Amino acid sequence: MKKSLSKKKIEKTYQMISNYYDKHLKKRGVKIPKLIGTKGFTKDALILVYLAQGYPKTKKVSKSELTEFIREFYSTVNDVQQARHLGAQKGWFIAAGGRDNRDVVLRRGEYKLITLEKPYPAFHGHRVEETSNWESLKAEYGYRCVTCGSQEGKPNIHYSNTITKLQKSHKDPNKPLGTSNIIPQCQKCNRADRNNWVYNETGRVIKLANSIVIKRSDKEIRWKVYKLLYEEFKGKNPLK
Numbered sequence: 210m211k212k213s214l215s216k217k218k219i220e221k222t223y224q225m226i227s228n229y230y231d232k233h234l235k236k237r238g239v240k241i242p243k244l245i246g247t248k249g250f251t252k253d254a255l256i257l258v259y260l261a262q263g264y265p266k267t268k269k270v271s272k273s274e275l276t277e278f279i280r281e282f283y284s285t286v287n288d289v290q291q292a293r294h295l296g297a298q299k300g301w302f303i304a305a306g307g308r309d310n311r312d313v314v315l316r317r318g319e320y321k322l323i324t325l326e327k328p329y330p331a332f333h334g335h336r337v338e339e340t341s342n343w344e345s346l347k348a349e350y351g352y353r354c355v356t357c358g359s360q361e362g363k364p365n366i367h368y369s370n371t372i373t374k375l376q377k378s379h380k381d382p383n384k385p386l387g388t389s390n391i392i393p394q395c396q397k398c399n400r401a402d403r404n405n406w407v408y409n410e411t412g413r414v415i416k417l418a419n420s421i422v423i424k425r426s427d428k429e430i431r432w433k434v435y436k437l438l439y440e441e442f443k444g445k446n447p448l449k
C-alpha cells in the first residue's frame with residue numbers, strides 16, 4: 210500500500226518540529242516523542258507530524274483520518290488517542306473538538322495543531338523553577354550528584370578529566386520537570402539512558418520508566434514479568 214506520507218517527508222517534518230521544540234517548548238516542560246521506537250516510527254511522532262503538515266497553516270484533522278494514517282504503520286490500531294494525550298498530558302498545543310474551542314471551531318473528534326511556539330494553555334506549573342530554588346535544592350544535596358556523589362566544580366568521581374556540573378534531572382522522566390520532580394545529577398549520570406528509570410530523592414532507581422528495559426532483561430526475568438502481567442490483565446490480548 211502506498212503510504213500517504215513518505216519516510217522522507219515524515220523525517221523532514223519531525224526535524225522542523227524538533228527545531229521549534231528546542232527553541233520554544235523544551236524549557237516549558239513539554240515532552241517530545243521519539244521519532245523511532247522498536248517498531249519503527251512511534252505513534253506519537255506520527256500523529257504530531259501529521260498534524261504539523263503545512264505548519265504554520267495546519268489543517269483540522271478528524272480522529273478517523275488520524276486512525277487511517279496510523280493504520281498504515283500499525284495495522285491493528287483502531288482507536289487513536291495520541292492527539293488528545295499529546296495536548297493534555299505532554300503539553301503540545303493541539304486543540305481538540307468538544308474540549309477547548311477558544312482558538313478555533315472544532316467538532317468533537319477533530320484536532321488542530323495551533324502553534325509550536327507555546328505549550329498547551331492548560332499545561333502549566335511545569336515550568337522549570339527559578340534559579341534560586343535550584344540553588345537551594347543543590348545546597349540541600351551538598352552540591353553533589355545524587356547518584357554518584359561527584360561534587361560541583363570538582364573532578365567527576367569516575368571520570369577525573371571531567372569537571373562536575375550539576376544538572377536538573379527528572380526523578381520520573383515521564384513527568385514534567387516541576388519542583389517535586391527534580392534531583393541534581395552530574396552530566397555523566399544525567400544521560401539519555403537514564404530515561405529508562407524512575408529515581409527517588411536519594412538518586413536510587415525505584416522503577417522502570419521505559420518498557421524497553423524488559424526486552425533487554427534475561428529470559429527468566431521476562432518470563433516472570435509476562436506471568437505477572439498475564440495474571441494482572443487476565444490474559445487479555447493487548448492488540449484488541
Ligand SMILES: [Zn+2]
Nearest residue numbers: 354357395398
Ligand atoms: Zn553523577
